Structure formats: structure tokens, C-alpha cells
Amino acid sequence: MSLNRRQFLTTSSLALAASTIDLRRLFAHAAPGQAPQAAPQTAFTAIRGTVGFFTGQGGTIGYHISKDGVVVVDAQMPATAKICLDGVKERDGGRTIDYLVNTHHHGDHTGGNPVFLPAVKKILAHANVPKLQREAAARAAAARPDAPAPEVVVADTTFTTTWREAVGADAMALRYYGPAHTSGDAVVTFEKANVVHVGDLVFNRSHPYIDKPAGASIANWMKVLDGIAADHAADTIYIFGHANAKFQVTGSKADLACMRDYLGALLEFVRGEIKAGKSREAIVGIKDPLKSFPDQGPLIPRVLTAAYEEVAG
Secondary structure, three states, rough: OOOOOOOOOEEEOOOOOOOOOOOOHHHOOOOOOOOOOOOOOOEEEEOOOOEEEOOEEEEEEEEEOOEEEEEEOOOOOHHHHHHHHHHHHHHHOOOOOOEEEEEOOOOHHHHHHHHHHHHHHHHHHHHHHHHHHHHHHHHHHHOOOOOOOEEEEEEEEEOOEEEEEOOOEEEEEEEEEOOOOOOOEEEEEEOOOOOOOOEHHHHHHHOOOOHHHOOOOOHHHHHHHHHHHHOOOOOOOOEOOEOOOOOOOOOOOOHHHHHHHHHHHHHHHHHHHHHHOOOOOHHHOOEEEEOOOHHOOEEHHHHHHHHHHHHHH
């Protein structure tokens, strides 16, 4: 399936600031009586071969840069997308980016798409992502009718189950394992480097966002993580969308297993609370840390609500 080239939707979203905003000005101003917000720290980190990652504001960006092929995975928010794009240009000699891949539709992974748009040949995502992105933008517009309306750029090229293509010195393979964090999560493998970007399929030692309106499934998410681990080597390095401040945004199969076990423990805990006769309100209000998962910290309503809805049907 393929969408029209450069297809985009203009809508309203507070999270999607205009891409022309200078980062220093954006974070220098604050409401009266509030201290100015500090600009996010940004960094490029090499991993293996031609592959590395960029951290800034939003989901971790992955990149592959060689003399004859460039790929960027995810786009963060407009301000840090500009910093990332400038850094990529410095490293690739100004070469046009072959692909910008969106691992899923959330704004902290796609908000920077308009910034990257003039510099990329194609924007690639799972087939469900453009629709999910438009729906999320429409909800944001309805919630904030007076907010500014920057453009929202969606993928012009999509895939359904798998995608593979040589990109310069490496080959990029994409796979959709089914509903998990959303119903459009792409896993991006750089085969020669043996590095895999899993997007928000892993929140390393932190509570995840489980997007039920976008088709998330906690039970299937566990199967997806097992499938990813089975399809890759023991020494594969994984890039995660997010991580607890005390942990890294890269890791190994052990971290995938930890995420899977956390999700299983979350479902089992909520199932037990329901069987004990507790109300939804009581369960969602629980704040004790999940047993055996202290690093995530106290439970929060966001994950308990999603688990309750899944268990209770």
C-alpha cells in the first residue's frame, strides 16, 4: 500500500509546535511567575557500524549514515528534529535522506516530520499509521480549537507486514508483529550493523503508554516482544523509544524480556484485584509499585486503566 507523495494534513495540536521556532526562544520564555523551561539536552551516540541514535525531546531517534545511504528512524518534536537534521547533514555530507521511518503515529515520534520533509526522499511507516496520526490530530484539534495549526505530515510510503531494502552499506528490514503499544508499531532492523529500533515497544524500566484507542493489546504486546527476540541474534543491540532516567535507551534481549515480564505482571495483578472484588476506581487508584518491578516506581492510573479495560473486556 502506498499513499500519495508528500501527503499531509493540516490540523491543530499543542504538541506540534511550528518547525520554524528557534529552540532557544522556545524554552527561554515562561508564564508570568514561572522560571524559564530549560532547553532539552541533545546528543548523537554511535552504536555499531553505520548506526547510532539521537536523544532530545521525545522518542529516541535512530540513524544509519553511510556514503551511499541514509536512514533516520523517528522524528521527535520540531525543535529537536531541526537539531537532529542539522547533525545528520554534517555527518552525511548533505546527502538527501533516503528514508525517514516512523515507528508509530505518536506526536513525539512524528511531530518533527515537517522539519525532515524537504530533506527526505520518502517517509515510511506501517499502513495503519497515517490514519491513526490523522485521528489523533483531529482529537487534538477538537480539544484545543484555539491552538495554532501547524501541518501534520504523514508517511507517503507504507507496508503491511514486512519491508526490506538495501540502503547503502546496510540493509533495512521492517516488520509489523501485530497490535501492541498501538496497532501500527514497526520494528526496524539494520541487518549488517545488527541494531534494531523497536520504538515504543520498550519503555526501559518505566511505565509505558498503552494506547487503547489506537488498538493496543497488552497480551499481544508480550507475544510481540518474544517474537522480536526470537527473530534476532543474541548480541543484537536494541534502541528503545523511552527509558527511565536511571537506565539506557539501548539494551539487549534481557531488556525486552524485562518489558514482557512487566506487562505480564501488570495484567496478572489487575486480574487478581478484579477477582478480589475491587472496583475499577479502587484498582486505578493503587499506587504501590508492581511486585518485582521496583524500578518503574509506583503504579499509575494510566497503566492500571489500560490493564483493567483489557482484563474486564
